[in-house]
Amino acid sequence: MYNFWNNLYKFPRFLIAVLIGFFLTTFKPIFKLLKNKKMQIALPIIIIISINIIYLILKEMIK
Template identity: 60%
Template sequence: MSNFWKNLYKSPRFLTSVFIGFFLTTFQPIFKLLKNKLNKVLFLIIMVIIIGTCYTIIRKMNGIK
């Protein structure tokens, strides 16, 4: 029974390390691309378009004017 509690106490650290590892491996290629100024501008424009499109779609879906 003591092994169960030890493993239970370790699970939040494991979950945290999994999330950190996921975000690091996901965003590392994006950070490498952003070292170039042209890529930064293109990335910013694309993100603004994506966020604006999502915002407009959600507003229209909910009937907000």
């Protein structure tokens, strides 16, 4: 029974470490792109267009 509680105690730290690792590996390439002057303009436009497309697709799916 001690192993169970010990593993349960370690789980939140593991979950936080996985989430931090996910975000670091996801956003590191984006930060590298932002060093380029042209991408500083293009990246927000790409993100806004992507969010709008996802919104429109979901809106049509709900109808």
